[in-house]
Amino acid sequence: MPISSIQSSWLFWAALSAVFAALTAIFAKIGVGGINSDFATFIRTIVILLTIVFILTALGEWQPLGSVQPRAYVFLVLSGLATGASWLCHFRxxxxxxxxxxxxxxxxxxxxxxxxxxxxxxxxxxxxxxxxVGFIALGAILVAMRS
Known part of the structure; x- marks a missing residue:
């Protein structure tokens, strides 16, 4: 399969997401050891913000704020709030x-x-x-249980 079709595949990006999510948990577990978990989430959020600004600038992908539909803003804000809550809970x-x-x-x-x-x-x-889906649920519960 050509590289261009691999990079346009949802499966490619989903697999990379899984790898980075796994590394996120490991790095966060090490990093959260000596500090408050909420402050650790704050530091991580700043890093993410700066990284996204760099990527948008490097790729020239900024777009005017007015080009985004109000409905999209509502759901992106809701998604951001859910992400923040998820990260705070995850780090805790x-x-x-x-x-x-x-x-x-x-x-x-x-x-x-x-x-x-x-x-x-x-x-x-x-x-x-x-x-x-059922196997994922069962597997998650079995892995999380104490022996």
């Missing part, structure tokens, strides 16, 4: 628990996305898809 959980047990519970979001996608977006999943 990492401060208190093992990364290898926190991450699977955090990834129950996969199960919730499937349910919300069907309920709110009208997406459809086959029996095989639901079986996979």
């Amino acid at each position: 959980a990492l401060k208190l628990g093992d990364a290898a047990r926190v991450a699977p519970i955090d990834k129950l979001s996969v199960v919730m996305v499937a349910v919300f996608g069907v309920a709110l977006l009208g997406e459809r999943l086959s029996f095989k898809n639901w079986l996979g």
Whole structure:
């Protein structure tokens, strides 16, 4: 498969997201060791903001704020609030628990996305898809349990 078609594949970017999410949990667990988890989230957020500014500038992808529809702003703000809440909770959980047990519970979001996608977006999943969602849920719970 040519590189250009790999880079335009949702699967390629989703796999990279999983790799970076795993590294995020490991690096955060190490970083949150000596500081308040909320302050750690603040530092991480600044790094993300600066990184995105750099990428938008380097690629020339800035667009006028007026070009974004009001509905998009509403849902992007809601997404940002949900992201912030998720990060605060994730860092607090990492401060208190093992990364290898926190991450699977955090990834129950996969199960919730499937349910919300069907309920709110009208997406459809086959029996095989639901079986996979069930296995993800069961696997996350089993990994998170103490021996």
